[in-house]
Amino acid sequence: xxxxxxxxxxxxxxxxxxxxxxxxxxxxxxxxxxxxxxxxxxxxxxxxxxxxxxxxxxxxxxxxxxxxxxxxxxxxxxxxxxxxxxxxxxxxxxxxxxxxxxxxxxxxxxxxxxxxxxxxxxxxxxxxxxxxxxxxxxxxxx
Amino acid sequence: xxxxxxxxxxxxxxxxxxxxxxxxxxxxxxxxxxxxxxxxxxxxxxxxxxxxxxxxxxxxxxxxxxxxxxxxxxxxxxxxxxxxxxxxxxxxxxxxxxxxxxxxxxxxxxxxxxxxxxxxxxxxxxxxxxxxxxxxxxxxxxxxxxxxxxxxxxxxxxxxxxxxxxxxxxxxxxxxxxxxxxxxxxxxxxxxxxxxxxxxxxxxxxxxxxxxxxxxxxxxxxxxxxxxxxxxxxxxxxxxxxxxxxxxxxxxxxxxxxxxxxxxxxxxxxxxxxxxxxxxxxxxxxxxxxxxxxxxxxxxxxxxxxxxxxxxxxxxxxxxxxxxxxxxxxxxxxxxxxxxxxxxxxxxxxxxxxxxxxxxxxxxxxxxxxxxxxxxxxxxxxxxxxxxxxxxxxxxxxxxxxxxxxx
Numbered sequence: 001x002x003x004x005x006x007x008x009x010x011x012x013x014x015x016x017x018x019x020x021x022x023x024x025x026x027x028x029x030x031x032x033x034x035x036x037x038x039x040x041x042x043x044x045x046x047x048x049x050x051x052x053x054x055x056x057x058x059x060x061x062x063x064x065x066x067x068x069x070x071x072x073x074x075x076x077x078x079x080x081x082x083x084x085x086x087x088x089x090x091x092x093x094x095x096x097x098x099x100x101x102x103x104x105x106x107x108x109x110x111x112x113x114x115x116x117x118x119x120x121x122x123x124x125x126x127x128x129x130x131x132x133x134x135x136x137x138x139x140x141x142x
Numbered sequence: 143x144x145x146x147x148x149x150x151x152x153x154x155x156x157x158x159x160x161x162x163x164x165x166x167x168x169x170x171x172x173x174x175x176x177x178x179x180x181x182x183x184x185x186x187x188x189x190x191x192x193x194x195x196x197x198x199x200x201x202x203x204x205x206x207x208x209x210x211x212x213x214x215x216x217x218x219x220x221x222x223x224x225x226x227x228x229x230x231x232x233x234x235x236x237x238x239x240x241x242x243x244x245x246x247x248x249x250x251x252x253x254x255x256x257x258x259x260x261x262x263x264x265x266x267x268x269x270x271x272x273x274x275x276x277x278x279x280x281x282x283x284x285x286x287x288x289x290x291x292x293x294x295x296x297x298x299x300x301x302x303x304x305x306x307x308x309x310x311x312x313x314x315x316x317x318x319x320x321x322x323x324x325x326x327x328x329x330x331x332x333x334x335x336x337x338x339x340x341x342x343x344x345x346x347x348x349x350x351x352x353x354x355x356x357x358x359x360x361x362x363x364x365x366x367x368x369x370x371x372x373x374x375x376x377x378x379x380x381x382x383x384x385x386x387x388x389x390x391x392x393x394x395x396x397x398x399x400x401x402x403x404x405x406x407x408x409x410x411x412x413x414x415x416x417x418x419x420x421x422x423x424x425x426x427x428x429x430x431x432x433x434x435x436x437x438x439x440x441x442x443x444x445x446x447x448x449x450x451x452x453x454x455x456x457x458x459x460x461x462x463x464x465x466x467x468x469x470x471x472x473x474x475x476x477x478x479x480x481x482x483x484x485x486x487x488x489x490x491x492x493x494x495x496x497x498x499x500x501x502x503x504x505x506x507x508x509x510x511x512x513x514x515x516x517x518x519x520x521x522x523x524x525x526x527x528x529x530x531x532x533x534x535x536x537x538x539x540x541x542x543x544x545x546x547x548x549x
Contacts, residue, residue: 022162022496023547026489030548056488057518077518078488079548115492124488 005107009091016111025112029083036086040075051131056124062135070100081124100136105129144445150528152178164498167533172316172477172524173502174366184429185422196421211421214428221431223352224378230411234375235343236266238362241377242339243270245387253279256306260285261514262315265507267341292318292467303334313345317506318467319477328358348475350439353378370430374423391416442527449525450476456538462549479520484549487519497540
C-alpha cells in the first residue's frame with residue numbers, strides 16, 4: 001500500500017520517528033528550518049504572500065518552473081513552522097502541481113508532530129499547508 | 143494564609159496528565175481561570191434537575207430557574223458592592239463594553255466629543271470606540287505608556303482629558319500585569335466632568351472590586367477569569383446611567399409590549415438582557431463567587447504576587463530573556479510577559495508545552511500595546527490562586543533547558 005506522502009520523504013519521516021522524545025524532534029525541526037531548500041528571504045515577504053495567523057509571520061510563494069513542475073518557497077519567523085515548511089518543500093518541489101494538490105499532512109503526524117496539525121486558528125503550519133494545496137490546485141488548472 | 147493544597151484539590155483539572163505524559167502546569171490564567179468542582183456541579187445540577195427557561199412560565203422548574211438566576215445576580219452584585227438592579231448580565235466584559243458604546247455613548251456623545259482610552263487596552267476597549275468614531279465622529283485619544291516603567295503616562299492622561307466626555311481604562315493590563323491607578327484616574331476624570339468606564343476583566347480575579355467605592359460609571363467584568371464559566375459577565379452601572387441608555391440588542395425578554403406598529407421596552411437592567419438568559423452560566427458564576435468568598439482577595443493577590451515576583455526575578459537571570467512589565471511590583475496582577483532574543487515566541491510556547499507548561503503567546507488582543515513595546519508578540523505566564531512556587535521552579539528549569547538547546 002502506498003503511503004500518503006512522496007516516497008522520497010520516507011527517510012525524513014523515519015529520522016523523526018527515531019527521535020527519543022518531542023524535544024529531540026523539535027531540535028531536528030530547527031535543523032531542517034536552517035536547511036530550507038528554497039527559503040523566501042524577508043525582503044520578499046509581502047502582504048500578498050503572507051499567511052494570516054495570530055502568532056507568527058509566515059509567507060509562501062508557489063510557482064511552476066520552466067518544466068511546469070511545482071516550486072514552493074517559504075519563510076516564517078517561527079522555526080518550527082519554517083522547519084515543517086522546509087520538509088514540505090522537500091516533499092513537493094519538482095512534483096507536478098496536480099500531485100501536490102492531493103498531498104495531505106499525514107507525514108507530519110507520522111513524524112510525531114500531531115500538535116502541528118491543531119485546528120487552532122492560530123496554527124501557522126496548517127494555514128501555510130492549506131495555502132500551498134490551494135495554490136497547487138490553481139496552478140494545476142492553469 | 144491560603145491552604146494551597148486544599149485549594150488545588152477543589153480543581154479537578156489540575157490533576158491532569160497531558161497526552162505527552164507531562165503533568166499539566168497551568169500558567170494561562172489571564173486567558174481564563176480553571177473552575178472549582180462546585181462551579182461545575184452547580185451548572186450540572188441545573189441541567190440535571192431544574193433546567194428551564196427563566197422568567198417565562200409559571201411551572202415549578204421555571205420558578206426554580208428564575209429564582210436561581212436572580213439569586214446569582216444578588217450574590218454577584220453584592221460581591222462587587224453594587225445593587226442588583228444595576229447589574230446587567232452580559233456574555234462577558236467585551237459585550238459589557240460594547241453595551242456602553244451602543245447603549246450609552248451612542249445616545250449621549252456627539253460628533254467632536256472626546257473619548258480617552260490608553261494604548262494598553264485590550265481590543266475590547268479599543269475597537270468599539272473606533273467604530274463609534276466612524277459612526278458618530280467622536281475623537282478617540284490614546285494615552286501612551288512609559289516604555290521604561292510600563293506604566294501609564296499620567297501626565298499625558300491629564301492632557302488628554304482636555305474636553306473629554308468619556309474615559310475608558312483597563313483596571314489591570316492583561317499583558318503587562320500593570321495595575322493602573324484607577325482611583326486617581328476616576329478622580330481626575332470626574333473632576334473633568336467625564337463619565338468613566340473601567341474594564342475589570344483582569345482586575346476582578348486579583349482584588350476586591352467595589353463599585354460604590356470606586357465611583358466609576360461603568361465596570362465591565364467577566365466571570366471566566368475568576369473561577370466562573372465562560373460566556374457570562376456583567377456591566378455594573380448606576381440607575382442614572384441606565385436611564386440615559388437606549389437598547390443595544392432587541393428582541394425577546396427586553397420588551398414590554400410588541401405590536402405590528404412598534405414595541406415598548408422594559409426599564410432597568412431588563413432592557414439590556416435580550417433573549418434567553420445564560421442561566422446555567424449565571425448559576426455557575428454565583429457558585430464561583432461563593433467559593434471565592436471563603437478567601438480574602440488580598441490573600442489571593444499576595445499569593446500570586448509572591449509567585450510572580452519569584453518567576454520574574456528568576457526569568458531575568460536567564461540569558462536572552464526579556465521581561466515586559468514588573469512582576470515584582472506589589473500591585474502587579476502577576477502576568478509575566480516575556481520574550482527570548484532568538485527563540486520566536488510561538489516556538490517558545492510550543493517547547494514549553496512539551497514540558498506541560500501552558501502559557502499564552504501572541505499579541506494577547508492588544509496590538510497597539512505590542513506596537514508601543516516594539517514587538518509583534520510576547521509569551522505570557524499568568525498565575526492564580528492554585529499555582530505554586532514548585533510549579534514555577536519546574537517552569538524555570540524547563541525554560542533554561544529550552545534556552546540552552548534552542549537559542
